[in-house]
Amino acid sequence: MATIGQDERDRIRKSLNESRVELPDGTRVPRLGQGTWNMGDNPAAAQEEIRTLRLGVELGMNLIDTAEMYGEGLSESLVGEAIEGIRDEVFLVSKVYPHNAGRGRIARSCEDSLRRLKTDRLDLYLLHWRGSVPLGETIEGMEKLVKEGKILRWGVSNLDQADMEELLGLPGGTRCATDQVLYHLGSRGIEYDLLPWMREHRLPAMAYSPLAQAGSLRKGLVTHPAVREIADRHGVSPFSVMLAWCIRGGDVIAIPKASTERHVLENARAAALSLTEEEQRKLDEAFPPPTRKKPLDII
Numbered sequence: 665m666a667t668i669g670q671d672e673r674d675r676i677r678k679s680l681n682e683s684r685v686e687l688p689d690g691t692r693v694p695r696l697g698q699g700t701w702n703m704g705d706n707p708a709a710a711q712e713e714i715r716t717l718r719l720g721v722e723l724g725m726n727l728i729d730t731a732e733m734y735g736e737g738l739s740e741s742l743v744g745e746a747i748e749g750i751r752d753e754v755f756l757v758s759k760v761y762p763h764n765a766g767r768g769r770i771a772r773s774c775e776d777s778l779r780r781l782k783t784d785r786l787d788l789y790l791l792h793w794r795g796s797v798p799l800g801e802t803i804e805g806m807e808k809l810v811k812e813g814k815i816l817r818w819g820v821s822n823l824d825q826a827d828m829e830e831l832l833g834l835p836g837g838t839r840c841a842t843d844q845v846l847y848h849l850g851s852r853g854i855e856y857d858l859l860p861w862m863r864e865h866r867l868p869a870m871a872y873s874p875l876a877q878a879g880s881l882r883k884g885l886v887t888h889p890a891v892r893e894i895a896d897r898h899g900v901s902p903f904s905v906m907l908a909w910c911i912r913g914g915d916v917i918a919i920p921k922a923s924t925e926r927h928v929l930e931n932a933r934a935a936a937l938s939l940t941e942e943e944q945r946k947l948d949e950a951f952p953p954p955t956r957k958k959p960l961d962i963i
């Protein structure tokens with residue numbers, strides 16, 4: 665069981681509360697949420713995963729991201745259990761498979777997600793990635809779900825700048841709330857074009873795999889001396905540094921996945937950690953920002 669004093673709990677909650685990210689419709693969400701990919705796959709781990717998600721919500725990381733794809737519904741079912749009794753405190757995000765995002769299928773997918781999540785509405789519904797269904801058809805389906813009150817808003821995931829431009833040019837396209845994309849210290853491609861473009865259009869980005877999955881170790885990110893030195897100076901884990909870096913701009917929402925209370929606590933600590941300009945410069949030296957267009961990184 666992770667320990668956290670009341671003072672620190674209050675400090676984390678306060679910083680998450682005070683520095684929220686504004687969605688295009690004015691709704692404000694925390695800069696740090698919680699991912700759930702692979703959660704619910706192992707029944708023996710379920711209770712700890714549920715405790716972890718609830719601790720995260722208590723700390724103010726109350727945006728929870730899931731998808732019909734994750735464990736073919738197992739993740740959504742676990743989230744449904746985790747948010748029982750606290751649904752109204754949570755900003756709930758799920759995603760539709762591209763092959764289910766067309767006319768006649770999206771409504772069914774959404775209903776199935778709502779049933780597994782034991783709720784009557786999603787706060788945000790995302791197209792998981794672009795498939796063969798025309799974007800215009802997906803927008804129509806999403807807008808119908810909004811009218812019916814099944815979802816409060818919609819967005820996309822894994823769309824690069826050209827796809828986003830196309831989306832926003834379609835009828836209803838400007839009602840897109842976010843693009844959820846891969847973004848971490850070792851994968852900064854979106855800083856070259858997509859992120860500035862989204863800023864111009866006042867669209868916040870949602871950063872998935874902000875810890876580079878388990879790869880933060882393998883790729884030498886958290887063991888890099890620049891990251892370690894900053895972590896040591898602030899008395900936090902290198903993972904907290906990676907997250908603090910990810911949300912430094914104020915308009916990126918990071919959704920790390922943690923399945924233990926110790927991990928979620930370390931991740932929450934990133935909320936109260938602001939990196940100095942000097943520290944950011946050191947991280948830029950170690951992990952340079954892009955100087956040319958790179959295709960969008962996708963997992």
Ligand SMILES: NC(=O)c1ccc[n+]([C@@H]2O[C@H](COP(=O)([O-])OP(=O)(O)OC[C@H]3O[C@@H](n4cnc5c(N)ncnc54)[C@H](OP(=O)(O)O)[C@@H]3O)[C@@H](O)[C@H]2O)c1
Pocket residue numbers: 698699700701702729730792821822844845871872873874875876877878901903904919920921922923924926927928930931963
């Ligand atoms: N839209 C998309 O296409 C897409 C793609 C990928 C992911 N996502 C979403 O983004 C979420 C996050 O991405 P992700 O799960 O791929 O990767 P991630 O959050 O970058 O990394 C998760 C891994 O990091 C570990 N971890 C978490 N906190 C840690 C800490 N403080 N210290 C050490 N290890 C820590 C986790 O271990 P434990 O589990 O043991 O805590 C897990 O192995 C997903 O869960 C999902 O909701 C979306």
